[in-house]
Amino acid sequence: MAPKVLVSDKLSETAVQIFRDRGIDVDFMPELGKDKEKLLSIIDQYDGLAIRSATKATEKVIAAATNLKVIGRAGIGVDNVDIPAASKKGIIVMNTPFGNMITTAEHAIAMMFAVARQIPEASASTHAGKWEKSKFMGVELTGKTLGVIGAGNIGGIVCERGVGLKMKVIAYDPFLSEERAEKLNVTKVELDELFKRSDFITLHVPATDKTRGMISKENIAKMKDGVRIINCARGGLVDEAALADALKSGKVAGAAFDVFEVEPATDSPLFNLPNVVVTPHLGAATTEAQENVALQVAEQMSDYLLTGAVSNALNMPSVTAEEAKVMGPWVKLSEHLGAFIGQMTDEAMKEIQITYNGNVSQMNLEALNCAAVAGIMKATNPDVNMVSAQVIAKERGVKISTTTQDKSGVFDGYVKLTVVTDKRERSIAGTVFSDGKPRFIQIKGINIDAEIGEHMLYTTNEDVPGIIGTLGQTMGENGVNIANFTLGRSSAGKGAIALLYVDEPVPAPVLKKLTDTGMFRQVKTLHFDVA
Template sequence: MPKVLIADEMSPKAAEIFRARGVEVDEITGLSKDELAKIIGNYDGLAVRSATKATAAIIEAATNLKVIGRAGIGVDNIDIPAASSKGIVVMNTPFGNSITTAEHAIALMFALARQLPEADASTQAGKWEKNRFMGVELTAKTLGLIGAGNIGSIVADRALGLKMKVIAFDPFLTPERAEQMGVTKVELDELLAQADFITLHTPLTDSTRNILSAAKLMKTKPGVRIINCARGGLIDEDALKAGLDSGHIGGAALDVFKEEPAKASPLFGTANFISTPHLGASTDEAQVNVAIQVAEQMSDFLLTGGVTNALNVPSLSAEEAPRIRPYMALAERLGALIGQLEGTTITAVKVEVEGAAAALNIKPITAAVLTGLMRPHSDTVNMVNAPYLARERNIDIAEVRHDRETDYHTLLRVTVTTPAGDRSVAGTLFGNAKPRLTELFGITVEADLAGRMLYIVNEDKPGFIGRLGTTLGEAGVNIGTFHLGRRDAGAEAVLLLSVDGEIPDPLLWSICRLPGVKIAKALKFG
């Protein structure tokens, strides 16, 4: 039974779902990093919110960990490269608190527009400063979205309902999607010059850090009001204070800060500034939603291999997993075959799918190819870290779908680039379930790839098969299956034999010395 640790406070629904699905779960919150490091090796899964830090040191201590689930969107508290290199899936729940966060951004926009916090404080202090708090309408104002993904699109929808004009900067926003959302796609400088209100909805990455820098803030429209419910670090907070003090920025509302908890920000006490303590996801509905989602996603992965909302491995739904798993088995075996034959000289990999395979999610298939390819040279490689290791080794990856008729109902081809040129293998599924090799380096050959095998390239001349059989028989090695292919009569031939036992090195050297043998290698699958 898989075992999961819930290390942060979250809805009891999470533990209920784990137990109902057959996953053992411990709820131990408030652990120090040393306490967590001592026990994390006992768990297959770690469920966190934002308090627990899954650092490289914690991940190193997690000897059995297979998945880290973040109940929420941001994963700043998880060392994803460290998890990837160790083969641990990292997943989040990007949709559970989307509406809540979007509504908080809208609420802060209203609060800025009508100076609600100051007006409330003044009124409760016994003042009646009706003429002091002159707000602005949202109707007909221009809202600039920095980030138009899931949350940004919800904000846009709400803003359009308020009769605002919405413009958006997002490198991944297509013209078709912008039209569907009812927004105008613009470049960042254009957004800064036009927007009356700016709201940020983008993750914190190297490219988005300080996306509103001092220089960018100076390009904003005078009197602009800025809202950030995304991540701290997107705005230069010192420059934001300077803009508020000068009056160039008409107001700002931050739910997130570069350093959290923010207890001594220079922005505190600044006129026209509103702050909340990272409340974007803080509604009863959102807390329940993300807890349910993280438990369901982690259970799917641990019990069925389904991968949803993963940040370092291709997604594979629990419903999709049974259908695609035979293709992944074929892909891993083709990768293992070519990896054992070509060693570490591979500089590029191309994965091609034809027939029925062309309609499938190709990303998990590619990850399986890379897993098989590198497993002969690394005991710790798996579906998660294989793409990461390939990038580390500067192996170029290409994926191709072919919509064409083939000799097989479905076909998977793997081509690698080596200093000696391109080398290709191909395979299919018999009965939509059983992996079978169909082509090896341009030679047609049908073979199972399982257990221990012997690969031989030899001159196609009479008597060779008899000599090989005699050599194996004298060594006490039984042949299970025998697969032969050749380019032309009398030319180069390829043999793939499954054998019942290990091929010791002395026997392999004896085979290499047989007349006509060009290459002989022992292979292992599974």
């Protein structure tokens, strides 16, 4: 059955056609996002939800979305999506951070020109029949120092454009490497130095606890007299009241704002001040950008629903279509390893340790971690998936650690999973053979070679004669067919294990018969999702 997607905002017809061309059943209802009750009543019918900003994917909507697997936001901001609620529900949340980079960067540059030459006021004056050449004395950009706060995707483009305008560009970004700064032809500085040196300051950072209010009264005092400030990033980065005071005093010569603390902004301390240019959040508002993000979100959602490829997700590691093909068996192995541990462990877990050896250590380990932890958590919560697993583990205070190793042993690569509780450590390792099938290769330090089936029986015992006969005879007498039988032992006469792949679940009375023989320390049925 084809996946089904709801488009509840105004995406282009071309984007909607992408879903259809990829074989996805799509309902295009561009006005539905404004009708909360209607959205609630039908959201359970869909595997995917494609939105812009009008649709609010609240906790209530997500709770009602019983089949939803992915939410795609055409654009960068995801303030209208409850990501924690989606993560707990196992729903991937994607955005399109690259579709409007150039458009937003260009808007910042346009705003800088506008405030440097007082273009909006000069235009209004001229439209009014005035000819006030002397009133609108501007400043050149050439030779001025441009301070860029945040040199990521958009900020990096602004840096390049500033260099092209023959400005001296300095940048503050804790994650900006010297190599990247050199490539951009900018000077990396600390924030206070940027405040001190800049003639123009432009912001390109997300709104976080660390960045909100970063342009404060105290920081404005550190700036050059006559500085001009541009914000086309996010509202709340600038204390608007403090900036208004600085504009009135002449400390700040001008400001250009596309974003505000409260939007839609019907009132702001910055409104109606001289040499303040304001626009209604137009950073991404070009025909090209709107089309780009719509097409991008349609492609990303289609890729995930059809191939499992994950792009630009905010709550899940990205996995390309190529990676999904290569990693598929390793993802399944990681799930199986986790499922084994989860079904065997009754005590509260303190730590999950995952070791990647050999060729698998070069793969997308974050995705494999998600699969392993999901396998563990499914033992107690069948609704857990790769998105929600680590959230749930974190809520329970479970530490997750990852180690990589060079190839050791006879296998080109393997994964080892260890769970630590207050009482014990329990470990299992597995690999993927050349046929693409996952295998268990070690349990409790005992080497084995076990094919993984949907229904399995695990036993532990002393290495004594009669174990194979007892298991075979008991299964045979009770009509349980054995598809595969694996044995392993630590050493002669010591601890041993058996892992049986059977055609159907072993009934409880059969388990009791095995236990009653007194030959087994442990008898446990296991189930694995091998589909």
